[in-house]
Amino acid sequence: MEDISLDADALGQLQAEQKELLDTVDDLRKHGIDRFVDLPQIVVVGDQSSGKSSVLEAISRVRFPVKDGLCTRFATELVLRADSRARVNVTIEPSPSSNREVQPFNETRFNSEELPRLIEDAKRRMLVDGSGFSEDVLRVEVRGPNLTQLTLVDLPGFYHSEDVNQPAAGREIVDRLAARYMSRDNTIILAIVSARNQVILQAVLSKVKEHDKNTERTLGIITKPDLLAPGSQDEENFVRLAKNLDRSHKLTLGWHVLRNRTEAEQDCTHEQRDNTERDFFMSAPWSSIPSRNCGVDKLRAKLSKTLLQHIKDNLPSLIHGIEDSLNDRQRRLRQLGSPRSTPDQLRSYLDHIASQFQRLSRDAVEGNYGDEFFGGLYPETGGIDTSYGRIRKLRGLIRDLNRTFAYILATKGSSFIILSRKSDEGDDNVSGTPALPQFLQGLIDQYKVDEPPTVSFESIAVDLERLSSENQGNEFPGTSNDRVAIQLFQHQSKPWEKIAHSHLKLVLDTAKAFVETLMEHIIGPDTQTFAAILREIVHPFFDQKVSELENKLEELLHHYKSGYPQPLDAEFRSLLSSRRRKNLTEEALRDLLATRPELFTDAGREELRNKQNISHSSGFGVEALIDKSETYYEMSLRTFTDNVIVLAIENCLVRDLPNVFTTRAVSRMEPARLEQLASESPDIQQERTELQEEIDALKKGFESCNSINIIRNG
Template sequence: MAISLDSSVLDQLNTTKARELHKLTDELSTYGVGRIVNLPQIIVVGEQSAGKSSVLEALSHVRFPVKGDLCTRFATEIVLRQARQTRVHVSVRFDDKSKPSWTCQRVESSQDDLPDIIKEAKEVMGIDSTGGDFCKDILQLEIEGPNLYPLTLVDLPGLYHGETATQSMRSKETVDQLVESYTRQKNSIILVVVAANNQLANQIALKKVEKFDPNRERTLGVITKPDLTLPGKPEKCDYLRLARNQESAHKLKLGWHVLCNGADDGDTLDTRDATEASFFETTAWATISNDDRGIVSLRKKLSKVLYSHIRQNVSTVMDDIEGKLRERQEELGQLGPSRSSSKKRRSFLLNISQKFQKLVWDGIYGRYNDPFFGDLGDANHKLRSQLRNFNLAFDYVLATRGSRLAIAPDDDWNNTQPHAPGFLKSFLDEYPFDFPEPESISREALKRHLESRAAVNQGCEFPGSHNADLIVQLFQTHASPWKDIAAFHIKQVTLVAKAFVDQLIRHIVGQSDGNPTTEAILCGCVDPFFAEKEKLLSDKLEELLEPYSRGYAMPLDVEFRQMVANRTIKRLSERLTKLSEKQTNPTNAAEFKRLKKDMLEEAASTLDAVDGGQFGTENVIDMMLAYYEMSRRTFTDNVINLAIEGCLIRDLPNILTPTQVDKMDQEQVKELAAEAEDARVRRKQLRVESDVLREGLEQCRKYKPRGVTVVPSSKSRIQPVIEGRGVSGFVTLFTSPARPVAPDRLLASPATESLTVSASSPRPASPLSQNPSAAQGKLTPLVPVL
């Protein structure tokens, strides 16, 4: 037998507007809009035998096993959902997270099978039906059907006072923890059930609920078993006052409600409802308002509570709708207008080229205001920033690894190596320039090597001089890593520039998947441009290296002579300093003259060593290092400005220009801007979906709760105070309709609201301020004027 739920009864738990809202969100879910989240759940809290399960059964007409403590040992969730097919999905969520959940699905089943389902679940949980064990495992029954609306009903074990023969204190703690886990959830609407045949002062459920709902905003009281109270007893008077919400200690914002006991085993639920209606018409409980007694009125009351809770989530749904609408508008913008004619296709290309040129120039000049460039933390699309980082990395690597030799000891060379700042180290980790460190060689070893080379390359130079080619050859050996480092740098920058252009085209035209225009522009315009530039940059690098490789890049006289002289003077002064340290202090004039003469003779003898002996190798090294340093700086600037900027970056906007589009023939325009059939279908679909989403947004606005705009009272006036005299002022408060602000919040947190303060004429000075202090006129923080 198919599942049979009384949809007319469940409908009473939803107001007409709630059903409309659920239907609306269900229709919008087709377009990716999320349904209402954080849906309310009705949980029933009360002592054992208070009639909790009977209340749920009466509310929903879903049969709960209420006899023999069958359903009171663990929590049972009945989750109702709307679906085309009717089915029941049963699962057990174990408190022990290491155990996998147990599930079973019943497409053909009856709601009368619930006791059997629960019995099967108890066996899975390991609960003995005759014992007194309780557990934190949760039985969940998801019931889906075409006439159901989202709702969750939770039946919880009953609270009890203390330990008994069959119920231990450990089990009591388990029940307390389970009840608390549900009552603390903000989406729980708590039905606190109290039996009228039990003294009100003994009802522990009231204290338990108040702990997690101290403002009593989401608790609705239910009085059961009114037929078991004796006439004239004080308890009956207490419960009558409670039903009217007149019991000051237990007054609830949602009020109280009175229900009769559940149906007998042989009675139908409809019979139970009729019996209850008859009872309330013929007893003292008839004095209670119709709105606060009977199951039908309770459903109506709960429907309003549920709808109020659902409305609080409409803003989230609206945000989701606006997001989906924005996605479709962006996709429509990328598809552009219909391109059915040659004129429309050319206009479409012109629009793309204009946007492309603007954003390329923005990237080149570092203007990152367009959304394409992302926020402050996004680096991928910020072309100028990436270029600067690559250039800094190139300069650093060329300074530290651009030389073949590391000559030591030479303080002027060794101790002035640049240090990479933190951001550059991070950049080099991401884009490593993997080149070897310079080969270490002592100055003496280099001099011996140069002497052997100079000996076999002597020309017509005078003794003590050197062959000019020796300096050039040493420089060429020293600068041999430049080509590889520069080529690597140019390749990396070219890849970054191409990635920038690719992403920009995709941003303007749309992703290449399924977009023939994007593919056509990338293949027909972008790829040929960079293929040409790669060849041009390779040739440019050879051109920049040629003066050094062929040896005709002569340095400027003044700077070069100064750098060589500085190195020679520094080396000579260091040797003279060492000589002076060897001498002792003279005791008389004669000894002083002798020491002075010896020092001068020894210093003179060092001149030959300073010059580098017969072949002037010391001068060769000094001149080579000075020439190297000057050339390295020039080469670095040339690679950056003449190669990268001059041959590549400045031409990026010319990849696709309006002038080029104007000169294209119809075949070229059609090849680039032709529209596929699926694009036309997609545009039409997007327009229909956008219209549906706009209409859904307007419908949601009808259900969104609106706050009350607060007019500030005189107590909320805020004014600046100048020490020594007061300045009166007034405040204009702007509040969002969805977030009304109470006046007392202005004094509690003035910085959280938008305030406009205007100062009027100053008040007359008080007698105490006739002699202002030195601090008079100093502006102090805002203070409230009461």
């Protein structure tokens, strides 16, 4: 059994009132939860040879190196913890910027005289490169039945002059170490000021004001008062400082005076040291200082009250932090589910995932966004594109994508745009399709489609006159060959395939991202099961859907690419008549020109004759061909758009999304399949154990803090 020997009475003075709370807090620290908890520690800072180590030794009665000159080259944490079993753990903790690993010591005993030996051993390990200082930390954790929780930190002293042993780089290391500890809200700073030097010449108080701006966590300690010349001005100044009367260095926690051991007194016992100190403070002028501010016994009592008040001040935030941490760990534990090793346990775990997936995916398809998975009205990650926030609200995003698809087809779906007889190339919105709202403009960028060129009606009529001649069959002269109108339609509708293919891929990628996001939400930190379900279930499902959608698109396009037009008679006649009525005015004017030419100006007569020449020069009825082709295009575009949305996207993809992973499929799985999908990795097993331990410790801490809070408020 390890040998642990410390002065429990002296240490107990520091924590007589707060032992119950710190016992609970220590359980939290053991489980690595202290980042949520503001734990107190005492840090001693000061200039070199100001008596820092002597102060720590007097407080704890643990021997620190106290030789004059440069001693402390790195931070030393003395961590005392109550435990039913005595043991010691000594390590060198690398600095945050270091990539070295923790170095353990093989120590089995510790008493009040052991620390100097450990520090010398640490020097040989930490300063191997000849550097004067190190940002690594020597941590000595001592546990035993007669100890109470306390952390004491000895830091290297601030220095002014530089030499071989104290380079400028060393000063920067000392400053960084001091900042690391002094800036923490859980640190109580003991600012050591030596009476051997004037206060203004010591750097420690300027460092205090830098890291504790309101000096609320700093207790000033005056050391070596016995070295002052009796009756001197320096003695008078330090007495005023000890009474907290010096406005330049006034501290909220005040000042305290200690008398350090002299060189000749190094072998004295702790009791002899304390008796000598009491006798000194009974002499003038130090006897004028209130007794509560003199001597190590009173300092321990003062630190005990300071520690207790610090804990009480932070108790509400401590309780809040524990509660948040508890809720977070309970939620993660629920996500991991119960331990699973048998086929029944594996099946139960997968059944839970499948039922959750079916419910939430069905809600997404139906547009029911009440679950927390979908976020609120203003999700944290939003945007109009297919981003993380929008993907969760699947039905809304697919509808907007379909709306954009219909707009792209209507405005960019033809090989070229035929301007009407009365239009010119400067006309806006030739298609007559309403513009998309501004909030949907971002989705248009998802479709990489060029703007189609525009051609005049007269230009296409001239081309069709030539093409009709080249494609003459056995029809009577002066009649149109409707096959030319069909070929014009097929040429115009060529972009449909590329646009539809882009749309299907975009919807498919969106649906796949939704399923992956939902699975990640349900499964949580179990990355092994998440990866297995994606690999074995989700990805094969979508690979199959790629093939299905490609086949469906080919089926929907086949009729338009090589089939025979089968428009509904009534609708086709109605749309064709409407289109032809637009030209009746021009034909009536030409008839009027023939019978009453005197009603027209010369310019008007010339324009009508030119149009008449174009129209009458056609022996193949090209105007009728264009009207028929455009009418059929208008009808087919609407049908094709609906078919892609309903027959392809809805029937082949969206309605099957809740069936990606079902409870029925889980119930039919063989044991080998269950093992493949849901077996627990050692990491998950370890995480579950650690979470349960942390939850137990947090519950205990939450109950104890609440009970102490009730007593405090009562």
